[in-house]
Amino acid sequence: MIRRDLIESDAAEKAAALAVWFAERGTPCSEAAFAAVDRALDLGLAPELRAAASIFHHGAGTEDRCGIFEAGVLLIGWLYGRLEPDLSHQGDRYLAEKLYESFQNAYGSYFCADVADGTHVCVLREAVPWIVRILMNGETLMLEAPTGPKPTAVSQSAVAVTKKDQLKTFFFVHESLWDFADCIVTEDDWLLIASAGADRRVDTAKYPTEFLIRKYRQGFLMKDPAGDPEDEKASYIVGGFAARIDCCMRGEREFWNALPQTVRNAYVGYLQDVDIWAVPYYLKGHTDDVMRVIPFEEAVKVVKNVPGDYAFSVKECDCRIYNGYVCDHPIDVCLHWKKQPEINTSLDRGYARPISKEAAIGVLRNAYESGLIHSYGESLGGFCNCCVCCCWAFKNMDKLRAKGYNPREIWYRTDYVIAVDEEKCVNCGLCAKRCGFAALKKGESAIEADEEKCWGCGACRPVCPKDALSVRQR
Numbered sequence: 353m354i355r356r357d358l359i360e361s362d363a364a365e366k367a368a369a370l371a372v373w374f375a376e377r378g379t380p381c382s383e384a385a386f387a388a389v390d391r392a393l394d395l396g397l398a399p400e401l402r403a404a405a406s407i408f409h410h411g412a413g414t415e416d417r418c419g420i421f422e423a424g425v426l427l428i429g430w431l432y433g434r435l436e437p438d439l440s441h442q443g444d445r446y447l448a449e450k451l452y453e454s455f456q457n458a459y460g461s462y463f464c465a466d467v468a469d470g471t472h473v474c475v476l477r478e479a480v481p482w483i484v485r486i487l488m489n490g491e492t493l494m495l496e497a498p499t500g501p502k503p504t505a506v507s508q509s510a511v512a513v514t515k516k517d518q519l520k521t522f523f524f525v526h527e528s529l530w531d532f533a534d535c536i537v538t539e540d541d542w543l544l545i546a547s548a549g550a551d552r553r554v555d556t557a558k559y560p561t562e563f564l565i566r567k568y569r570q571g572f573l574m575k576d577p578a579g580d581p582e583d584e585k586a587s588y589i590v591g592g593f594a595a596r597i598d599c600c601m602r603g604e605r606e607f608w609n610a611l612p613q614t615v616r617n618a619y620v621g622y623l624q625d626v627d628i629w630a631v632p633y634y635l636k637g638h639t640d641d642v643m644r645v646i647p648f649e650e651a652v653k654v655v656k657n658v659p660g661d662y663a664f665s666v667k668e669c670d671c672r673i674y675n676g677y678v679c680d681h682p683i684d685v686c687l688h689w690k691k692q693p694e695i696n697t698s699l700d701r702g703y704a705r706p707i708s709k710e711a712a713i714g715v716l717r718n719a720y721e722s723g724l725i726h727s728y729g730e731s732l733g734g735f736c737n738c739c740v741c742c743c744w745a746f747k748n749m750d751k752l753r754a755k756g757y758n759p760r761e762i763w764y765r766t767d768y769v770i771a772v773d774e775e776k777c778v779n780c781g782l783c784a785k786r787c788g789f790a791a792l793k794k795g796e797s798a799i800e801a802d803e804e805k806c807w808g809c810g811a812c813r814p815v816c817p818k819d820a821l822s823v824r825q826r
Contacts, residue, residue: 363488364481364538367392369610371476372535376612380409381472382419385480389427392484401430418467420475424451424483432490443494447486450493454482458516458539473612478534519545522552524592526628532618533593535611536600541572545590552589561585569702571599575695591696597623601673602703620674624744626751630763643729643736643745645766647810647823648720651735654728655689655712662689664712665697667704671742679741685719687712688734723786725809727764740788768808768823774798776820783812783821 371388375381386405390397408422425448432444455462458478467475486493517530523545525533537545544567548554554573556564564585567573572591579587597619601608608616622628646654658664667686677683688704689712690697698704707715716726719737727736727745740746749759760766770791777798784792784799791805792812803826813821 363392364484365607367484368477368480369607371480372473372612373610375473375476380406380419381476382406382408382423385420385476385483386423386427388476388480389423389483389487393487395427395431397430401426416463418455418462418464418475418479420467420472420479420483421451421455421462424448424479424486427483427487428490431487432494443490443497446497447490447493450486451482454539455479473615474532474534477536477611478539481538515546516542522548523590523596524594526593526622529593529618529622532615535615536596537572537593541567544572548590554588554590556585556588564588569599569603571596571701575700577695586695594623598670599701599703602668602698603701624671624674624748626748626763630748631752631755631757642762643727643732643764645725645727645764645768645807645809647768647808648716648726650768651716651720651726651728652713654735655687655709655716658689658709659691661691663692663694663699664689664707664709665699665704666707666712666715667698669736669738669742671736671738671744674744675742679739681724681739681742682718682722682737685715685724685737686734687715687737688732690733720811721814723788723811723814725788725807725811746788764807766808767826768810769803769806769826770801770808770810770812771822771824772799772801773820773822776818778818778820780817782815782817786812786815 367388371384374384383406405423408419573588574591576587724737
């Protein structure tokens with residue numbers, strides 16, 4: 353009945369994404385799980401069975417057994433249950449017990465009130481793959497089943513509730529995301545993380561090379577800088593949750609888009625929280641390597657001065673992805689360079705493409721002509737070419753000011769300001785429309801510039817029909 357040509361992991365991920373998609377649109381959790389598995393495995397179940405599954409939502413209204421668990425049991429019974437009274441047939445019950453163990457090991461319970469805790473979409477994301485794997489491997493698993501009733505004997509695994517809390521800390525999951533971590537970290541992923549030692553090293557001998565590479569691309573693992581770069585089965589260590597979010601967003605776009613908006617908002621809010629990423633860092637005295645906003649000509653000089661043994665790459669803008677592509681500016685403008693060979697980067701993970709130094713200058717020119725702002729930092733090793741509508745740094749300037757900080761001292765710095773040649777200026781106002789900082793406005797006879805508001809980016813210059821704008825040192 354199950355299409356055996358389906359790859360188990362793909363089917364599990366597809367079912368999980370579908371279940372979350374259903375739930376996000378108001379489908380009860382039990383029905384969402386049932387319908388998602390039915391569709392992912394192409395079971396072709398009758399609509400009446402889906403209706404039967406819907407009653408289990410919210411523990412059948414009593415907060416009893418989790419509706420997702422009950423939907424899984426219903427699917428197991430439909431696929432592997434007996435049609436004749438025969439108590440020696442215990443295979444289906446054994447499969448149900450396997451599902452029960454998964455719930456117990458992950459949550460310490462299979463009761464609705466204990467499992468969901470207001471985050472049932474995350475439970476769908478984690479539990480639906482259990483159902484899929486049990487169904488796809490049911491015939492093999494049932495060979496282990498006894499012929500008579502089997503007593504319940506739940507063993508604790510590496511992802512028991514108390515252990516999982518420790519693993520979240522080990523994986524650097526920020527406390528604000530603890531309830532959402534399971535949405536993009538599966539049971540198998542937690543087991544991989546749990547297998548690492550205190551030094552975060554993974555025993556690579558236990559895993560196929562292809563598996564390690566996939567987990568590296570997904571952001572769960574990092575390559576050891578001290579390892580052999582020529583070794584395909586490099587020394588891997590457990591990475592961090594921030595990398596997992598970024599890699600999920602870039603490499604699993606369909607799955608990412610299927611996540612509930614509340615989950616995506618939580619992830620993006622964390623990645624763009626200045627209280628986490630900016631304020632503590634700069635208040636500790638790290639003010640020498642703040643980002644600098646520079647005009648196009650200076651940006652080109654920086655790129656030309658990069659040593660020849662550095663590799664250039666370009667990828668999709670972080671902020672543009674985080675904000676869901678809300679503007680029409682170019683996407684492939686996030687420019688980086690690093691001394692070869694480079695590891696633990698978007699390029700090495702496959703989310704950026706290598707380019708030449710000349711092509712990198714072309715990226716800058718395209719960004720400049722499109723009205724994007726060049727911001728540069730030595731520690732960044734590249735240019736962020738972004739816009740005020742998406743850039744998390746510029747969007748948080750007011751938040752920093754409200755906290756009593758001067759963004760130009762601890763966040764972004766500019767050494768330039770726009771200059772207007774009043775003899776050339778025709779006061780058309782095109783530059784004022786282009787400026788994202790409201791630093792330009794039409795005057796009586798020429799454009800007027802507010803130097804306090806101006807960031808000296810020069811993004812306004814390409815639209816001037818009379819070449820009346822230039823940048824100068826403050």
